[in-house]
Amino acid sequence: MHTSILGLILLAGVYTVYFIVGRIQRYFRRKAFAAEHGCRPPTSVPKEINDVLGLNSVRKNMAAAKNKKFLESGKERFDKYGHTYWINVLGRKMIMTREKENVKAILHDQFGDFELNRLHTLGPLFGIGIFTTDGPAWKHSRAMIKPNFDRKQVANLDMFERHIQELFHCIPRDGSTVDLQELFFRLTIDSATEFLFGESVNSLSSDDTTGLSEEVQFTKAFNQALELTVMNLRLGPLSRFWYNPKEAECKKVCWDFLDKYVDKALKYRQSVDLEKATSKKGSYVFLHELAKSTSDSKRLRDELFNVLLAGRDTTASLLSNLFFHLAKQPAIWAKIVEEAQTTLRGDLPTYEQLKEMKYLQYCLSESLRLNPVVPGNARTATRDTWIPRGGGEDGLSPLFVPKGTAVNYSPFSMHRRKDYFGEDADEFVPERWESLRQNWQYLPFNGGPRICVGQQYALTEAGYVVTRFAQEFATWKMESRDPEEWIEGLTLTCCSGNGTKVGFVPKA
Numbered sequence: 001m002h003t004s005i006l007g008l009i010l011l012a013g014v015y016t017v018y019f020i021v022g023r024i025q026r027y028f029r030r031k032a033f034a035a036e037h038g039c040r041p042p043t044s045v046p047k048e049i050n051d052v053l054g055l056n057s058v059r060k061n062m063a064a065a066k067n068k069k070f071l072e073s074g075k076e077r078f079d080k081y082g083h084t085y086w087i088n089v090l091g092r093k094m095i096m097t098r099e100k101e102n103v104k105a106i107l108h109d110q111f112g113d114f115e116l117n118r119l120h121t122l123g124p125l126f127g128i129g130i131f132t133t134d135g136p137a138w139k140h141s142r143a144m145i146k147p148n149f150d151r152k153q154v155a156n157l158d159m160f161e162r163h164i165q166e167l168f169h170c171i172p173r174d175g176s177t178v179d180l181q182e183l184f185f186r187l188t189i190d191s192a193t194e195f196l197f198g199e200s201v202n203s204l205s206s207d208d209t210t211g212l213s214e215e216v217q218f219t220k221a222f223n224q225a226l227e228l229t230v231m232n233l234r235l236g237p238l239s240r241f242w243y244n245p246k247e248a249e250c251k252k253v254c255w256d257f258l259d260k261y262v263d264k265a266l267k268y269r270q271s272v273d274l275e276k277a278t279s280k281k282g283s284y285v286f287l288h289e290l291a292k293s294t295s296d297s298k299r300l301r302d303e304l305f306n307v308l309l310a311g312r313d314t315t316a317s318l319l320s321n322l323f324f325h326l327a328k329q330p331a332i333w334a335k336i337v338e339e340a341q342t343t344l345r346g347d348l349p350t351y352e353q354l355k356e357m358k359y360l361q362y363c364l365s366e367s368l369r370l371n372p373v374v375p376g377n378a379r380t381a382t383r384d385t386w387i388p389r390g391g392g393e394d395g396l397s398p399l400f401v402p403k404g405t406a407v408n409y410s411p412f413s414m415h416r417r418k419d420y421f422g423e424d425a426d427e428f429v430p431e432r433w434e435s436l437r438q439n440w441q442y443l444p445f446n447g448g449p450r451i452c453v454g455q456q457y458a459l460t461e462a463g464y465v466v467t468r469f470a471q472e473f474a475t476w477k478m479e480s481r482d483p484e485e486w487i488e489g490l491t492l493t494c495c496s497g498n499g500t501k502v503g504f505v506p507k508a
């Protein structure tokens, strides 16, 4: 007994010495690494948001989110504390940045030094797919998915035309107010399900008044899943102690719905010659193409869920933000209408014509600048590393980033920097794109190896919708029915917080 206690004390002593020596060695190793890369200590850390437990920042963030000012208050902090600063969140140190050099380093130059680290928060619901994984698993997902977004698939505009016709039927022609945002969400879920599953949920033409149809139940469960995901992300490390009984229920509804399509795709896989197969009626179906690369039904469901997560709300949010501004600024809308008339002369637009319509492209770019649909993001350091800005009193020297540190970057705040975009950076001015070059300070679709795979699909759909509106309502006035300024509607993505309320009135 006596000897075993002595043994334990000895063991604890050896471990303590081992631990202390390890920490001392790490300290000197990190110091040498930081010196080698010219890193300097960060500017003084703001006390008001950096209390010991890191509760102040959480409290402030929660209050700002409640008032739909989360993004705005984040921007104000950058204005106050500098473009890169440290913050303590529940005892965990994080770096906040809106420097283009840092974003380029994280996403491109030093891509291998950072990871998403999302599997523990998003994995339980969305499984293992392109949006939740890192390293070889992510590479495999990306290689499987990327070919399905070829230009040839994206340039097929017939599908968009069918769905926009359904949307036009929902717009009142008696001048009464309509929330376009709600219609855009239905339009993009209709087109996304057709593109991904081969069958649209047709929510715009649905006459389901009971709300009990499988499609409606799925949409509700998906929305709930998104809310739970956002909560998980906000809680960060604490999310593992938070249990919401709704999670299992909405997971079941979503999975059952998706499994139905996965089964169909697997049957399709068995029935066709994989080498020669083209999808039914010659049309393109994402899931059929995916089923050619794997027969693992869980994998197929997870990938599908991941792409749906990435692609469902994004294009609708872009459209809702853009139309919010267009309805407030008739002169800009008039220029779009004129461009559509002179370019198309009444015909439906082709993919090439959409790209040629410069002013339309400026408006899309400007909307994604002022109201980026993915306004914030983060990466975690997988090893001790550094970023080019944030060190020293002026913040212009490199900054050491210890392994495990999260670096949060904010496209919302970066896109509103006056030194990047001019004194009018807080305003919607499409003309600025006549002379602006897209660079790392502009990041609506991310950059580097994980750049959005749906970018061309999204821009084509959004461009098509704006152009078809410009043609359909060329002889109408589009009036904003919202006296307020734009505010955020923030989940994982960001749309207009008060919707997009407009009325169409015939021109006199």
Ligand code: HEM
Pocket: 130, 131, 142, 145, 192, 306, 307, 310, 311, 312, 314, 315, 318, 373, 374, 377, 443, 444, 445, 446, 449, 450, 451, 452, 453, 454, 455, 457, 458, 459
């Ligand atoms: C305006 C519309 C869109 C915007 C602004 C947008 C933006 C983004 C951003 C910022 C990311 C990077 C996320 C991250 O790494 O943390 C991303 C990734 C992704 N997006 Fe999009 N997206 C849009 C539409 C779409 C659509 C329509 C689809 C598919 C139908 C799609 C599919 C994806 C996928 C699969 C990824 C993951 C790529 C990877 O990690 O390798 N996106 N998107």
